[in-house]
Amino acid sequence: MSKAESRKSEKRGRITDAAVAVFAERGFHAARVSDIARRAGVADGTIYLYFKNKEDLLLSIFEDQMDLLRSGLDETLQGIEDPRERIRRFATYHFRMVREHRNVAEVLQVELRLSTKFIKDYRPQRLWDYLGVFAQCVREGQEQGLIRPEVVPFSTMWAFFGALDQIGMQWVLARNKDKFNLDQAALDVAEIFIRGMAVDPPTS
Amino acid sequence: MSKAESRKSEKRGRITDAAVAVFAERGFHAARVSDIARRAGVADGTIYLYFKNKEDLLLSIFEDQMDLLRSGLDETLQGIEDPRERIRRFATYHFRMVREHRNVAEVLQVELRLSTKFIKDYRPQRLWDYLGVFAQCVREGQEQGLIRPEVVPFSTMWAFFGALDQIGMQWVLARNKDKFNLDQAALDVAEIFIRGMAVDPPTS
Amino acid sequence: MSKAESRKSEKRGRITDAAVAVFAERGFHAARVSDIARRAGVADGTIYLYFKNKEDLLLSIFEDQMDLLRSGLDETLQGIEDPRERIRRFATYHFRMVREHRNVAEVLQVELRLSTKFIKDYRPQRLWDYLGVFAQCVREGQEQGLIRPEVVPFSTMWAFFGALDQIGMQWVLARNKDKFNLDQAALDVAEIFIRGMAVDPPTS
Amino acid sequence: MSKAESRKSEKRGRITDAAVAVFAERGFHAARVSDIARRAGVADGTIYLYFKNKEDLLLSIFEDQMDLLRSGLDETLQGIEDPRERIRRFATYHFRMVREHRNVAEVLQVELRLSTKFIKDYRPQRLWDYLGVFAQCVREGQEQGLIRPEVVPFSTMWAFFGALDQIGMQWVLARNKDKFNLDQAALDVAEIFIRGMAVDPPTS
DNA sequence: AATGAATGAGTATTCATTCAT
DNA sequence: AATGAATGAATACTCATTCAT
Numbered sequence: 001m002s003k004a005e006s007r008k009s010e011k012r013g014r015i016t017d018a019a020v021a022v023f024a025e026r027g028f029h030a031a032r033v034s035d036i037a038r039r040a041g042v043a044d045g046t047i048y049l050y051f052k053n054k055e056d057l058l059l060s061i062f063e064d065q066m067d068l069l070r071s072g073l074d075e076t077l078q079g080i081e082d083p084r085e086r087i088r089r090f091a092t093y094h095f096r097m098v099r100e101h102r103n104v105a106e107v108l109q110v111e112l113r114l115s116t117k118f119i120k121d122y123r124p125q126r127l128w129d130y131l132g133v134f135a136q137c138v139r140e141g142q143e144q145g146l147i148r149p150e151v152v153p154f155s156t157m158w159a160f161f162g163a164l165d166q167i168g169m170q171w172v173l174a175r176n177k178d179k180f181n182l183d184q185a186a187l188d189v190a191e192i193f194i195r196g197m198a199v200d201p202p203t204s
Numbered sequence: 205m206s207k208a209e210s211r212k213s214e215k216r217g218r219i220t221d222a223a224v225a226v227f228a229e230r231g232f233h234a235a236r237v238s239d240i241a242r243r244a245g246v247a248d249g250t251i252y253l254y255f256k257n258k259e260d261l262l263l264s265i266f267e268d269q270m271d272l273l274r275s276g277l278d279e280t281l282q283g284i285e286d287p288r289e290r291i292r293r294f295a296t297y298h299f300r301m302v303r304e305h306r307n308v309a310e311v312l313q314v315e316l317r318l319s320t321k322f323i324k325d326y327r328p329q330r331l332w333d334y335l336g337v338f339a340q341c342v343r344e345g346q347e348q349g350l351i352r353p354e355v356v357p358f359s360t361m362w363a364f365f366g367a368l369d370q371i372g373m374q375w376v377l378a379r380n381k382d383k384f385n386l387d388q389a390a391l392d393v394a395e396i397f398i399r400g401m402a403v404d405p406p407t408s
Numbered sequence: 409m410s411k412a413e414s415r416k417s418e419k420r421g422r423i424t425d426a427a428v429a430v431f432a433e434r435g436f437h438a439a440r441v442s443d444i445a446r447r448a449g450v451a452d453g454t455i456y457l458y459f460k461n462k463e464d465l466l467l468s469i470f471e472d473q474m475d476l477l478r479s480g481l482d483e484t485l486q487g488i489e490d491p492r493e494r495i496r497r498f499a500t501y502h503f504r505m506v507r508e509h510r511n512v513a514e515v516l517q518v519e520l521r522l523s524t525k526f527i528k529d530y531r532p533q534r535l536w537d538y539l540g541v542f543a544q545c546v547r548e549g550q551e552q553g554l555i556r557p558e559v560v561p562f563s564t565m566w567a568f569f570g571a572l573d574q575i576g577m578q579w580v581l582a583r584n585k586d587k588f589n590l591d592q593a594a595l596d597v598a599e600i601f602i603r604g605m606a607v608d609p610p611t612s
Numbered sequence: 613m614s615k616a617e618s619r620k621s622e623k624r625g626r627i628t629d630a631a632v633a634v635f636a637e638r639g640f641h642a643a644r645v646s647d648i649a650r651r652a653g654v655a656d657g658t659i660y661l662y663f664k665n666k667e668d669l670l671l672s673i674f675e676d677q678m679d680l681l682r683s684g685l686d687e688t689l690q691g692i693e694d695p696r697e698r699i700r701r702f703a704t705y706h707f708r709m710v711r712e713h714r715n716v717a718e719v720l721q722v723e724l725r726l727s728t729k730f731i732k733d734y735r736p737q738r739l740w741d742y743l744g745v746f747a748q749c750v751r752e753g754q755e756q757g758l759i760r761p762e763v764v765p766f767s768t769m770w771a772f773f774g775a776l777d778q779i780g781m782q783w784v785l786a787r788n789k790d791k792f793n794l795d796q797a798a799l800d801v802a803e804i805f806i807r808g809m810a811v812d813p814p815t816s
Numbered sequence: 817a818a819t820g821a822a823t824g825a826g827t828a829t830t831c832a833t834t835c836a837t
Numbered sequence: 838a839a840t841g842a843a844t845g846a847a848t849a850c851t852c853a854t855t856c857a858t
Binding site: 644645646656657660665666 | 830831832833834835
């Protein structure tokens, strides 16, 4: 990477970090672009060299994080063969990331949902990539005779995501985050889906 | 109900209906209060005699609809004793309402989520009431020895809602709504949760 | 006129007057809408109840003034039969108005020309009405055998206007307005056009 | 001219040409300096090595063109002795240039007038030089006893320019430029001024 | 209860210009 | 001479809400 390119990447990163902090702190709408610029140590206009507009900045944060999330997931699942165990670890990993990156979680769980573009127009390819790992587990489980063949991977994937996401949102919104045991919730949700998709045990 | 009260209710209803139509058509943000007023056949200021502000109007639609949803649910579940069957009918009923009231679903699934108040500040008592029916099914299932005692009704309730809600949102956002089989999805989700929460079968 | 309508007209007039003053003082571009509002004693938003935008406000001043100019012209020419004398008085009247309404002249001669809409898009009907009086003089002069039949009223009208307008602009832009003798210039221009359009004298 | 100077001039010319094209195409305000730079094949910053700023670029186009116009005029009038004929040819020449250089005319007639500097601050020496030719004709005509001594060359010069300019502008703005007969208009305007300034014929 | 004219807060974004390389 | 990444000033306009009638 050339010196110029490196400086460029570094500047983009500074802006992204500043935006996460400011969005988490004041909310997307209340966050002023000039606040983000000041915190990033750049001029207002510079932000527009890297992002189309304020909303694009929010969406870019989402994409960057989904990429990170996805690659971390791959690492976490590496070497785990049993699809059921993979699903368990998926849920655990997901909530661990939520808990360990509060600011980012706040932005993605809450602020992102206030964006018309995200809700209505944007087709989140990165999210599909991430959730696709779950759908793949289902397919493999079916091939291995562990999961009922009538389970539809696509809609179940959304159901699983909805379940994780809603619990994640309740945690983020909760005043007292310690009452929530996210690790336990992760295992509980995973267990329900694993058991719920499982083939009937042989009735002897 | 006095004539005055009846007239009053009637005007409130006209405003609510107009708001649902305009919100569904143009989105919450793009919808102008004056548009709603014109469609309802009242003056702009009149809306503020019935609602605190534009967002309150949105939230009121949510509450009104949740009340309707809740009472319809009670009716639907009347006489159904088996908690597992109740859960199945809950899911089926939920998606039937989504499908049969597109405009309302559009507003509640999409526009409502763009509201800061709803996402961050509002504690949706009505939603809790609605979902509480599910939690109650879980508790009854546990009492009847049908559901594993370690299942936590509260978090499972949110997981269940998240699953239904996410599928509902995907349907609302889908360009081609016919590709989605909501009835089937309802049964599938219900089945996963019922099986997932069920006690282990006795190993003979 | 009802009380409400009268109040309304009065407010529009206050805004127009304030705008002329501020435009003349600071120029169209430098003039802030809020300056105009403050001077008119209304809120910023009120201006937009009467005018579509800042440029529309400028164009409206032009139209209002052209109406005034036109009706004043009619009065001035009343009873004057000789088309040549009418042209002379037209020029004199035009420059008298310029001199007596410096602020308005400044706005119309200078600021108006900085408006893209006025220059490129706007079809100034009011200006045509005003200049049409000149064209009509030409036609009458031709009917009476005073003006050469080959003179084209339409293009000559623009030439006449261009001549008046350019001299008016030089006067407005002049640092020392006293060096200019507008009355004399009026008679000179009129004389050139009258003589220039006149039929050849009979060569005895 | 050294090679370096020639290269320099060539680059300046490329920028000027690009600017005329872009100004004519998108208008002065909408034209971005970077558009002009791209079209000229130079970097944005390079433009500022040759011109003080965007407006200076516009004014430079005006000056360059006026120089060309002026020298072309001298050539055209060469050998024409009769001041009246010189005036006729002036008008004809002026409109011929307008018609044959549409882009330039568009920029000078329309875009230039949207420039605050041009309208208010700039003292167009080059325009005076050009128009001075007309004033000189008047003076010569007076010396030769062809033009009335009371005609004021200075103000008549502006009137003449205003007449030409206004007709030129109407032509540039006209949707259908073929309906306009610029050559005829040139002769008509010239004729009016020549006759209008002429001494009275001797009454026998 | 109903009206609707008046209010006024609030900020993203562009792009001409600079200057370090 | 040439580049082009970075700068930062500057404000019109909308529309939810109010309140005098």
